Amino acid sequence: MWKSGVVVRLVGMYDGFVNRFWVILIIIVAVVFAVWQTWLAGPESEAEKKIKAWEAAMRADNFGGKTPDETLKMFVAALRAGDMEQASRFFLLDEEGSREKWVEELNEAKELGRIEKIISFLSNVTSAPEEITSESDFKFRFNDEGNIGFLDLELNTFSGVWKIEDF
Numbered sequence: 001m002w003k004s005g006v007v008v009r010l011v012g013m014y015d016g017f018v019n020r021f022w023v024i025l026i027i028i029v030a031v032v033f034a035v036w037q038t039w040l041a042g043p044e045s046e047a048e049k050k051i052k053a054w055e056a057a058m059r060a061d062n063f064g065g066k067t068p069d070e071t072l073k074m075f076v077a078a079l080r081a082g083d084m085e086q087a088s089r090f091f092l093l094d095e096e097g098s099r100e101k102w103v104e105e106l107n108e109a110k111e112l113g114r115i116e117k118i119i120s121f122l123s124n125v126t127s128a129p130e131e132i133t134s135e136s137d138f139k140f141r142f143n144d145e146g147n148i149g150f151l152d153l154e155l156n157t158f159s160g161v162w163k164i165e166d167f
Helices: 002-060 068-080 084-088 100-111 115-122
Strands: 137-144 147-156 161-166
Antiparallel strands (some): 137 147, 147 161
16 A cells, blocks of 8 residues: 555656646747747848838839830929929939938039039930840930949839939
8 A cells, every 4th residue: 555655646746747847848938939029030020111111112102204214304304493302203212211312412413503414414315225234224324524424223113113223
């Protein structure tokens, strides 16, 4: 009898140990998951939010032409009108969904009296097919007092309009 009582007590202790082991393991797994969600998955989900916001801004950015020529003509017309805010809308959005850089640069050019010069060389551009790298890329070549430059346009595939990328 004495031996069976010891066996029952040992089995009971073993069952208690196994139950505590599973409870502790579940707690550890829950803590690890919570830490992972907070620190590791958190920044990734923030990046995803940023990407979605940028894509939404690109879809809404429908200010431009259906062809590179049309965008160029509309841009030059905005420059002639002296509306730098409108002219800046023909530029491609940056990674932050902004074109503030272009507003500042165009306003500075206006203050320095350079808009007429910009209009002049943009009015005499030629296409540069040898510089085009893809179907969503287009380049105009211009001559600025002997210096050859390029006006780069890119198709905003989200809205289907051509935007100025750089010049």
